[in-house]
Amino acid sequence: PALRRRSSIIGCLMTSPRATRRALGSASTLSVVLLLAATSVVTPTSLSSRPKTPHPGSRPATSDRARIGTLDVPSIGLGTIKWSPGNAHDVDRLKRTFDAALTEDLTFFDSAERYGASIPSLVQGALRSVGVGSEEQAFGSGSGEELLGSFVQGAKAGSAGTKGCMVATKFTPVPWRRDSQSVVDACRASAERLGVASVDLYQIHMPDVVQPFRRFGREHIKDVDYWDGLAECYHQGLTRNVGVSNYGPTLLERAHAHLAAKGVPLSSNQINFSLLYRKKGSQATVDRCLELGVTPLAYYPLAMGVLSGKWDASNLPPDRGLHPYLIGDQGRGIPKGGVQPLVDTLRAVAEQRGCTPAQVSLNWVLCKGAVAIAGASRPEHISSNAGALGWRLDESEVALLEAAADACGFDFEGSGLKTSDSKFVGYGFEKWALD
Numbered sequence: 488p489a490l491r492r493r494s495s496i497i498g499c500l501m502t503s504p505r506a507t508r509r510a511l512g513s514a515s516t517l518s519v520v521l522l523l524a525a526t527s528v529v530t531p532t533s534l535s536s537r538p539k540t541p542h543p544g545s546r547p548a549t550s551d552r553a554r555i556g557t558l559d560v561p562s563i564g565l566g567t568i569k570w571s572p573g574n575a576h577d578v579d580r581l582k583r584t585f586d587a588a589l590t591e592d593l594t595f596f597d598s599a600e601r602y603g604a605s606i607p608s609l610v611q612g613a614l615r616s617v618g619v620g621s622e623e624q625a626f627g628s629g630s631g632e633e634l635l636g637s638f639v640q641g642a643k644a645g646s647a648g649t650k651g652c653m654v655a656t657k658f659t660p661v662p663w664r665r666d667s668q669s670v671v672d673a674c675r676a677s678a679e680r681l682g683v684a685s686v687d688l689y690q691i692h693m694p695d696v697v698q699p700f701r702r703f704g705r706e707h708i709k710d711v712d713y714w715d716g717l718a719e720c721y722h723q724g725l726t727r728n729v730g731v732s733n734y735g736p737t738l739l740e741r742a743h744a745h746l747a748a749k750g751v752p753l754s755s756n757q758i759n760f761s762l763l764y765r766k767k768g769s770q771a772t773v774d775r776c777l778e779l780g781v782t783p784l785a786y787y788p789l790a791m792g793v794l795s796g797k798w799d800a801s802n803l804p805p806d807r808g809l810h811p812y813l814i815g816d817q818g819r820g821i822p823k824g825g826v827q828p829l830v831d832t833l834r835a836v837a838e839q840r841g842c843t844p845a846q847v848s849l850n851w852v853l854c855k856g857a858v859a860i861a862g863a864s865r866p867e868h869i870s871s872n873a874g875a876l877g878w879r880l881d882e883s884e885v886a887l888l889e890a891a892a893d894a895c896g897f898d899f900e901g902s903g904l905k906t907s908d909s910k911f912v913g914y915g916f917e918k919w920a921l922d
Contacts, residue, residue, distance in 0.1 A: 489689050490726070493871050494610065495827040501567065504541070512799075514775065515811030515873040517675055523750060524898075528563050531786065532626065535818050542809065544753060544861030546591060546592050546873070546875050547873065547876035547877025547878075548561040548562075548563070548591055548592040548593050548594075548873060549592050550877065551853075551859045551876040551877050552657070553782065554782065554783045555655075555688060555727055555728060555730075555754050555755050555784075556688070556727070556728035556729075556752060556754030557602065557727055557754075558595070558653055558687055558688065558727070558728060558754075559615035560594075560595040560653055560858065561592065561593050561594065561876065562853050562858055562859070562862075562876060563593060563598050563849060563858070563859045563861055563872050563873075563875060563876060564593075564595040564596065564655075564858055564859070564860045564861070565588050565593055565595065565596045565597065565783070565860075565861065565869075565872070566597050566599060566860040566861060566862040566863070566875075567596060567598050567602060567631060567635055567788060567862075568599075568601065568631075568862060568905070568918055569864045570603070570631050570634055570635065570864065571602070571603045571630070571864055572632065572634065578599075580865060581634065581638075581864065582638060583644075584863055584864060584865055584866050584868065584869060585632075585638040585727075586642075586866075587869040587870070588863070588865040588869050589642060589652070590869075591869055591870065591872075593869060593871040593872065593873060594651055594652050594653060595653045595654075595655070595858075596635055596639075596652065596653070596654050596655070597630050597654075597655045597656075597757075597784070597786075597860045598631050598654060598655065598656045598657070598681075599631065599632075599656055599657035599659070599692055599694065600628070600629045600631075600632060600656065600657065600658065600659055600676075600677055600680075601631075601657075601659045602630075602632070602672065603629075603630035603631035604632070608630060617635070619791070623803050626792045626807065629676065629677065629680045632656055632677055632680040632681050633680045633817040635681065636654075636656065636681035636682040636683075636865070637682075638867050639652045639654060639681065639682060639683075640682040640861060641713075642823070645659060651687075653687040654681055654683070654686065654687050655686075655687060655689075655730070655755075656677045656681065656686055656688075656689060656690070657688060657689075657690040657691070657692040657732060658673050658677075658690070658691055658692060658713070658716075659672055659673075659692050659693075660692065660693060660694070660695040660696070660697060660709065660710075660713060661697050662697060662698070662699065663705070664709070664713075665707070665709060665712070666709075666716075667712050667713070667715035667716035667718075667719055668710060668716070668719075669715060669716065669854065670691075670713055670715075670716020670719070670720060671710075671716055671720055671723065671725065673717050674689050674716075674720045674723055677689070678725060678726075679743055682887065683799075684724075685726060685727055686720075686725065686727070687727050687730045688724070688726065688727070688729070688730055688733060688754065688755060689717065689720055689725070689726035689729055689730065690729070690730040690732050691710075691713050691714075691717065691730075691731045691732060691756060692732050692733070692910075693732055693733040693752050693910055693919060694733060694734065694738060695708050695709045695710045695713065696909075696910070696917040696919050697910075697917050698917070699889065699914060706788050710738070710741075710742070710832065711745065714742055714745045714746055715749075717729040717751065718746055718749040718750075718751045721751045722749075722750075722751070727748065728752075728754040728755070729751060729752075729753060730753065730754050730755030730756060730757065730758040730781075730784075731755070731756050731757075731759070732756065733757070733758055733759075733908075733919055733921070734756050734758070734772070734921075735768045735771075735772050735919075735920065735921035735922060736768070736772055736775040736921075737770055738757070739756055739772065739775060739776065739779070739781065740775070740779070743779050743781065745762060748861075752780075753779070754781065754782060755781060755782045755783070755784050755862065756772065756776050756782075756783055756784065756890050757783075757784035757785075757786055758772055758773075758783065758784070758785065758786070758921065759785075759786055759787045759901075759907045759908070760772075760773060760783065760785035760786075760787075760855075760857055761785065761788050761789065761790050761794060761848065761852065761899065762790075762829065762848060762851055762888055762889070762892045763790045763793065763794060763812075763826065763897075763898060763899035764787065764790065764896070764898050764899045764907060765889070765890060765892065766898055767898060767908070767920070767921060767922055768920065768921030768922030769921060770855075771922065772921050773785075773856065773857055777856050782857075783856065783857040783858070784857065784858050784860050785852045785857040785859050786846065786860045787858060787899070787901070787907070788852045788859040788860065788861055789845055789848050789849065789861065789862075790812070790826075790899040791806070791809060791862075791899075791901070791902055791905070792804060792809065793809055793812045793813065793826055793899060794826070794830070794833065794844065794845065794848040795843075795844060795848070796833060796834055796837070796843060796844030796845060797845070798813055798816045798828055799813060799827060799830070800813055800824070800825070800827070806842055806902050808903045808905065809899075809902050810825050811825065811900065812825045812897075813825045813826060813827070814817075819860075819897070820897050820920055821896075821897045822854055822895075822896060825895075826895060828891060828894060828897050829846060829888075829891045829892050829894075829895050832887060832888060833847050833848060833888065833891075836880070836884055836887070836888065838872075840878075840880075842875070843871065843874065843876055845871055845875070846871065846874045846875040847875075847880065847888070849861055849872065850875045850878065850879060850880050850881060851876035851885060851888055853875070853876075853879065854879055854880050858880075859875070861875075891913065908920065908921075
């Protein structure tokens with residue numbers, strides 16, 4: 488049949504390899520074979536008979552839940568990395584976003600002490616790393632936590648006070664934080680900015696990779712000291728649960744064992760994980776988390792909107808760093824058309840499910856056993872995120888999506904200062920490797 492390109496991939500898979508080849512454009516013959524094999528069980532009848540997503544207004548977050556240590560959370564959390572208001576209008580928009588989340592019972596929020604950091608504060612952090620400047624001016628000093636804390640406290644004081652907001656935040660490993668007490672002090676400061684006596688989930692933001700003197704043969708790795716600090720926070724009641732972030736299987740196992748020896752359960756590990764970032768140790772990390780009883784949390788589950796279906800080559804986002812993923816960049820190994828074949832597949836599955844490509848992308852993360860930390864900076868983002876709850880893709884749909892992602896031939900590496908395997912720390916990027 489003659490199908491529109493946006494919904495052509497599944498239809499072509501049901502007809503002929505040649506049609507599939509046209510739909511995928513530059514995908515290799517091997518990729519086409521893999522797609523056909525992965526979807527051999529899909530038929531028009533089975534697709535059309537699949538259950539639709541929950542009806543809008545049904546609030547599926549009340550029943551679609553996950554455990555993070557002692558926390559009972561919605562299976563989708565709210566990421567606040569973009570909560571950096573520049574004016575009163577921005578604050579009002581973010582407050583309405585927060586209120587919309589409570590209405591949908593999306594009550595798990597993820598923050599960090601470095602969220603809200605500006606370029607000048609990152610430079611101050613770089614100077615502080617080599618012994619110059621003050622800690623108070625480095626890495627934003629918790630402005631993102633303060634904003635979220637004001638919203639949470641306002642909700643508790645008002646009619647929404649029974650909603651039970653849960654907040655996770657993160658400790659930034661930096662050279663001037665040299666011992667376990669620095670973690671305790673930072674956790675106490677985060678709790679104060681959030682307006683709580685005890686943080687629900689306190690996480691180490693990344694491995695201790697900020698080593699400005701490494702190039703001169705000097706480094707001081709303090710991961711174990713930071714784990715000791717997490718244990719002290721837990722035993723002192725400053726946090727109810729502890730977690731890590733950007734840890735691969737090896738470091739995860741070490742942290743898990745070290746904390747267990749101190750009577751502290753490791754509750755979570757937050758990593759970049761999406762349909763476009765399953766390799767380079769990400770899927771292996773999720774698998775090891777589940778084996779150890781550690782809940783994997785997935786940031787960038789929509790690859791910064793690349794997997795949302797909102798953007799394409801004719802409608803590019805303001806963030807120019809995302810353009811290569813949408814139009815292609817041969818120099819970076821991204822074929823012409825970029826992610827479009829995968830988005831076509833997402834859209835075809837979404838049409839059968841009665842939802843959106845973004846909701847299919849988020850649901851895939853849930854199917855893999857992770858809690859999706861989906862960014863939201865506008866009220867409409869909240870309703871979209873909520874629509875990914877209360878249902879699950881079936882095995883054939885998951886296989887179809889993963890084969891289409893593999894056929895793209897590239898991974899999502901982030902954009903600008905927000906990258907998949909590193910942090911910008913003022914003097915440059917410091918990298919880690921999950922694998």
